[in-house]
Amino acid sequence: MRILEVREQTVSIASEMANAVISFRHMTVSLVAVVSDVVRNGERLVGFGFNSNGRYAQGGLLKERFIPRLLAADPVDLEGPQGFPVDPVRARRVLMAGEKPGGHGDRAVAVGILDMALWDLVAKVADVPAAQAISRRFGLADPAPDVAVYAAGGYYRPGGDVRELTEEIRRYLDAGYEQVKIKVGGASLDEDRRRIDAVVDVVGDPGRLAVDANGRWSLAEAVAAAEALAPLGLRWLEEPCDPLDFAGHAAVAEVFPQPVATGENLLSVPDVRNLLRHGGLRPGRDVLQMDPALAYGVAEYQGMLALAAGRGWPPSAFVPHGGHQLNLAVAAAFGLGGCESYPGIFQPFGGFADETPVEGGRARLSDAAGLGLERKAGLRPLLERLCEA
Amino acid sequence: MRILEVREQTVSIASEMANAVISFRHMTVSLVAVVSDVVRNGERLVGFGFNSNGRYAQGGLLKERFIPRLLAADPVDLEGPQGFPVDPVRARRVLMAGEKPGGHGDRAVAVGILDMALWDLVAKVADVPAAQAISRRFGLADPAPDVAVYAAGGYYRPGGDVRELTEEIRRYLDAGYEQVKIKVGGASLDEDRRRIDAVVDVVGDPGRLAVDANGRWSLAEAVAAAEALAPLGLRWLEEPCDPLDFAGHAAVAEVFPQPVATGENLLSVPDVRNLLRHGGLRPGRDVLQMDPALAYGVAEYQGMLALAAGRGWPPSAFVPHGGHQLNLAVAAAFGLGGCESYPGIFQPFGGFADETPVEGGRARLSDAAGLGLERKAGLRPLLERLCEA
Numbered sequence: 001m002r003i004l005e006v007r008e009q010t011v012s013i014a015s016e017m018a019n020a021v022i023s024f025r026h027m028t029v030s031l032v033a034v035v036s037d038v039v040r041n042g043e044r045l046v047g048f049g050f051n052s053n054g055r056y057a058q059g060g061l062l063k064e065r066f067i068p069r070l071l072a073a074d075p076v077d078l079e080g081p082q083g084f085p086v087d088p089v090r091a092r093r094v095l096m097a098g099e100k101p102g103g104h105g106d107r108a109v110a111v112g113i114l115d116m117a118l119w120d121l122v123a124k125v126a127d128v129p130a131a132q133a134i135s136r137r138f139g140l141a142d143p144a145p146d147v148a149v150y151a152a153g154g155y156y157r158p159g160g161d162v163r164e165l166t167e168e169i170r171r172y173l174d175a176g177y178e179q180v181k182i183k184v185g186g187a188s189l190d191e192d193r194r195r196i197d198a199v200v201d202v203v204g205d206p207g208r209l210a211v212d213a214n215g216r217w218s219l220a221e222a223v224a225a226a227e228a229l230a231p232l233g234l235r236w237l238e239e240p241c242d243p244l245d246f247a248g249h250a251a252v253a254e255v256f257p258q259p260v261a262t263g264e265n266l267l268s269v270p271d272v273r274n275l276l277r278h279g280g281l282r283p284g285r286d287v288l289q290m291d292p293a294l295a296y297g298v299a300e301y302q303g304m305l306a307l308a309a310g311r312g313w314p315p316s317a318f319v320p321h322g323g324h325q326l327n328l329a330v331a332a333a334f335g336l337g338g339c340e341s342y343p344g345i346f347q348p349f350g351g352f353a354d355e356t357p358v359e360g361g362r363a364r365l366s367d368a369a370g371l372g373l374e375r376k377a378g379l380r381p382l383l384e385r386l387c388e389a
Numbered sequence: 390m391r392i393l394e395v396r397e398q399t400v401s402i403a404s405e406m407a408n409a410v411i412s413f414r415h416m417t418v419s420l421v422a423v424v425s426d427v428v429r430n431g432e433r434l435v436g437f438g439f440n441s442n443g444r445y446a447q448g449g450l451l452k453e454r455f456i457p458r459l460l461a462a463d464p465v466d467l468e469g470p471q472g473f474p475v476d477p478v479r480a481r482r483v484l485m486a487g488e489k490p491g492g493h494g495d496r497a498v499a500v501g502i503l504d505m506a507l508w509d510l511v512a513k514v515a516d517v518p519a520a521q522a523i524s525r526r527f528g529l530a531d532p533a534p535d536v537a538v539y540a541a542g543g544y545y546r547p548g549g550d551v552r553e554l555t556e557e558i559r560r561y562l563d564a565g566y567e568q569v570k571i572k573v574g575g576a577s578l579d580e581d582r583r584r585i586d587a588v589v590d591v592v593g594d595p596g597r598l599a600v601d602a603n604g605r606w607s608l609a610e611a612v613a614a615a616e617a618l619a620p621l622g623l624r625w626l627e628e629p630c631d632p633l634d635f636a637g638h639a640a641v642a643e644v645f646p647q648p649v650a651t652g653e654n655l656l657s658v659p660d661v662r663n664l665l666r667h668g669g670l671r672p673g674r675d676v677l678q679m680d681p682a683l684a685y686g687v688a689e690y691q692g693m694l695a696l697a698a699g700r701g702w703p704p705s706a707f708v709p710h711g712g713h714q715l716n717l718a719v720a721a722a723f724g725l726g727g728c729e730s731y732p733g734i735f736q737p738f739g740g741f742a743d744e745t746p747v748e749g750g751r752a753r754l755s756d757a758a759g760l761g762l763e764r765k766a767g768l769r770p771l772l773e774r775l776c777e778a
Binding site for chain 1 (some may be wrong): 399410417444486487491493530560603632636660662663
């Protein structure tokens with residue numbers, strides 16, 4: 001197998017939603033197609049990838065550095081074990097040649113996009129679902145047939161009120177979700193308390209509601225908020241302070257008896273190592289949310305899992321940010337604690353394949369070869385246009 | 390004053406040089422021109438900026454996110470105190486609107502490039518050297534007239550031998566430098582020892598030679614290398630292990646009596662805070678090398694200085710990576726311990742304005758308004774072409 005071409009298209013996912021630190025008014029995603037020379041049923045096999053929401057499209061970095069490196073690679077350097085003619089694990093090394101250590105930011109997103117497309121491609125070539133391809137490549141047991149998911153919503157919207165919020169949450173319950181998440185930190189603590197209380201009324205149990213401050217609070221504010229929220233018995237408190245403020249996380253963990261969740265803005269193994277070393281988080285309680293599609297892809301993610309395992313963290317502590325087919329497959333392959341889901345938002349990238357059944361809070365994996373992105377009706381026209389372009 | 394236009398040009402600085410982790414075979418730099426509506430001597434005032442070597446051009450991110458945000462800004466949001474109609478400190482906030490916390494990588498470089506151009510522009514508008522504009526903006530004393538500099542070279546070159554290395558070092562001494570730096574970690578420790586011994590012979594004193602491993606070594610290798618190098622009495626040991634391995638730096642500091650230097654790959658205040666919290670480095674001994682032109686610019690750098698001051702670190706501990714007119718001006722304005730210099734390499738971006746006298750290891754600042762980039766003959770054609778384009 002040879003990679004003939006890589007195409008990128010920047011797509012707007014702009015909306016009037018906001019979390020406590022950013023609005024999504026100009027948010028974009030890169031959609032990538034990796035075109036192979038493998039022909040099946042008269043068509044070239046193509047792998048598709050994109051980045052999770054929140055850190056923008058990466059067309060510039062992809063075209064300047066990462067796509068040229070992939071296309072210029074000696075095929076021998078891309079060959080993997082177990083009959084992978086193009087191995088995403090080895091491709092990662094090719095993509096990172098010439099990159100200095102430290103400074104894991106936008107380039108981690110760009111590499112994650114290509115990694116997703118390569119997993120889609122190699123799974124299609126092997127004619128297996130992506131979860132199967134991942135579990136084979138890393139010598140894991142068969143992937144789980146379904147994965148615990150939670151509906152992440154409850155963003156701040158212009159003119160949005162508590163009734164709108166509770167209607168949104170009700171839609172998630174009607175769709176089969178049992179756990180939900182809403183934003184906090186973008187309003188006063190009193191106002192957020194009203195939002196929380198209203199949602200707890202709908203879900204029936206505070207242990208079914210997580211809250212996410214997106215790193216908004218200072219250390220002092222985070223500790224004060226954690227103390228105020230502690231008596232509620234929520235599912236978790238997410239990103240109470242700057243994601244790199246590890247001592248801050250340790251302080252919050254001291255005063256918050258329920259899980260602290262963080263990691264979606266830690267984009268590399270070295271950053272995660274610092275969280276585990278210095279963040280005061282406890283295996284068996286806290287939740288790690290690193291996202292392969294923002295952080296150099298699945299091989300880097302496997303490195304995070306291995307590092308954490310050495311420090312006593314089970315895979316069940318991992319619940320990746322991102323809410324799409326790749327992270328669902330990763331969660332099934334590695335036996336993670338769950339996966340975020342965005343039913344109805346960040347369209348057409350948010351959420352799983354259309355026919356994905358969610359029952360009792362668990363999503364059943366698609367049996368499509370590859371990631372199954374073609375089974376998302378809203379996405380299909382974009383995939384087709386990118387192939388025709 | 391209004392910003393009319395921002396232009397970017399990606400320029401190759403490819404060379405056959407390598408450090409212990411990357412080659413510069415495909416290295417690029419972004420050169421940016423910020424065109425104002427201020428006309429002086431019949432010409433529009435233009436601010437120029439570029440990034441330091443090592444982390445590539447940022448044309449994509451600049452054009453996708455940062456230039457559009459600058460051009461779309463309400464002029465009121467760019468206005469600063471003390472008669473700055475466009476204030477680089479406030480511009481930084483405009484540029485970072487919509488950016489999530491954490492993940493400080495390529496975008497820190499992109500913002501640093503625009504920041505450099507804005508300082509060049511506002512200093513030209515005020516008709517003062519950039520160092521003067523910076524010291525005024527931050528309420529500092531007058532800038533120092535000259536700055537301690539060291540010649541950073543000694544890269545690995547194909548077929549390069551020890552004689553070539555010592556000739557290079559001799560050129561630096563002839564040019565007025567007293568302190569030099571060479572790369573280590575890209576060869577065996579024995580081979581590196583031969584290179585070090587040969588250079589010490591030329592400079593006459595091991596305290597005039599720093600060595601830089603560019604983060605190549607594992608923790609165990611770094612500690613072993615530090616122990617082996619400790620008896621030599623070198624000026625400093627730079628980036629012995631991954632720049633984010635703060636516990637690793639602490640271990641090296643335990644066994645290395647001379648200064649440990651690091652920071653060029655820490656691209657934000659939160660990353661630097663972690664180094665100071667967890668890196669085991671000692672104020673009064675170790676050296677901090679963060680680089681405004683890779684790390685969100687001068688305002689972020691001032692935040693790093695303030696943070697460090699609160700933990701007992703004097704400005705004299707700061708010796709920025711980068712080797713160009715901005716960092717020379719920053720060092721003069723903030724009274725830093727020195728500034729890196731690249732005489733003859735990374736051309737035409739490396740090194741200071743052509744007429745900069747270096748005597749007794751100190752570089753005298755240019756009296757040109759702005760950064761004085763126009764006084765670098767190799768750079769001038771690029772600046773002119775960007776303005777004509």
